[in-house]
Amino acid sequence: MYCVGVDIGGTSIKVGVIDRDGSILKRGSVKTDVAGGQHKIIADIGNLIWSLVDTKDRDFVGIGIGCPGAINSVTGTVDRAYNLNWENVPLAEQLARHINKPIKVSNDANVAALGETMFGVGRMYSNTIFITLGTGVGGGIIIDNKLYEGNESKGAELGHMVLVVDGEQCTCGRRGCMEAYCSASALIRETKNAMTAHPESDMWKFSRTLDDVDGRTAFECSKQGDKAAIEVVDYFVKYLGEGMLNFANIFRPQAIILGGGVCAQGDYLIYKLKNYCKDRNYGFYGTPRFDILTAQLGNDAGMIGAAGLIFADLK
């Protein structure tokens, strides 16, 4: 038994044939022809699937798709996806005209969350929170090995939980969202501020100009003991820790899984986060702790997780 997982990105579409263990049996990709429009893109996906599997095979049980933007996963419609220039595209319905298999669609961050929980670092858990730290902060909620997406699949906007009322301006219009403190963009902002305030910092050796600053600058210099860099990292860890503790108090998950570029910091980040969270877990001494883990499926999380949409619904 196997599924097809489709990961639609702004520049390329990845398609994988995935077995029930989450292993990739075959894979292919095609450029995302944004200019070609929805019908061209959907036909490209159909052609790629045909080239990889025999669609009449009874062992081929369905197609899962992860797509950026606002998705209605009940109807399989992309309500809005800015980087595809799509609005109200009935993706599942249109692909079903090409291929006679069950088709499910969800948001790309949610699908990555499902992938990491079903087949990645979280496979021993059934209740997890996934937080992806990139340009923005996204996330996914897994309850009993299934995605929880909220009304019209428009929930799990974990990055837009306010941590500081009247705090830093967020891209969403509100102030003080977790995204405004824990995204790579926020980390870079704080790094630049610290470098400007501390001309003596070794961060100036790692990144020669403010334009060279990236998400690694403060972390790498912090590991070498640079005082200003340590302050930047501790500030980042504090807000990320507070956000994680909020999710812990709300969901009491078995684990919180972190994805995105900053996870390349691995154990250094995890150690600091565990340290921050350990004495701040809510409740009496018997309240269960949560594990903190970094994602391990990398760029394949979306494709594998998309297949998980089908496997999760199998009886």
Added chain:
Amino acid sequence: MYCVGVDIGGTSIKVGVIDRDGSILKRGSVKTDVAGGQHKIIADIGNLIWSLVDTKDRDFVGIGIGCPGAINSVTGTVDRAYNLNWENVPLAEQLARHINKPIKVSNDANVAALGETMFGVGRMYSNTIFITLGTGVGGGIIIDNKLYEGNESKGAELGHMVLVVDGEQCTCGRRGCMEAYCSASALIRETKNAMTAHPESDMWKFSRTLDDVDGRTAFECSKQGDKAAIEVVDYFVKYLGEGMLNFANIFRPQAIILGGGVCAQGDYLIYKLKNYCKDRNYGFYGTPRFDILTAQLGNDAGMIGAAGLIFADLK
């Protein structure tokens, strides 16, 4: 078909015979004999149930119990309940020695949430967030008409979501929790501060001394146009609104239901909250809104909701 709902409080225990519509067919109560200890209290509950129903009746399908404190609802154990002076009490197991019916136990706030969604103001919804504003701030999460309680039933601590990192001290040890801004205690604190700062305020007519201040002082004077009182109410509404928007972005529920004393302010509070939240909902124009409602089952919510624990699990 009917259930028994049990609401264990620090001063009295209420038992009701509840039908599938959530109607109370019969009811009784007994003083909570905290000094008598767990066996006495559990025997009292058993005796009260026997006095109300024929436990051999096949239409009597089970017993649901709402209990304060940290509950493990999988095992039916009260891990810790301060006001009963209980620790590791196997409540379901012990009551089952008296009565041969399925027994379920959950936290009292969670059970009230279930009651309001299944049988109260939220009966047309299946996905809701319940926030109870009392001395503290508690809550419950209903997903697909069932309670979501998290690992070992220790989640849904909605009042302990931090809204202001480094903000007001909370009873839980962290700073800036929703409870530290939206509880009746927080409202009273802000009212007293405003009265001290504004000796000219009409709030001094409503509450002659600071000791007379309660949760109504600022609200009632605000309705009469008192400037300092309006500021207190707007501050309260702002933090409550920010908290509700966080839950909306995380869960995207169909409705958020408010319980607790401040809900007596009814439409005045709801109007202000809807106004605060309406332009701050996350996402593109198509993101679904959430309704804001006040609880309607009052003191019976726990007893009726406890019966809901059994009805929710019926096939």
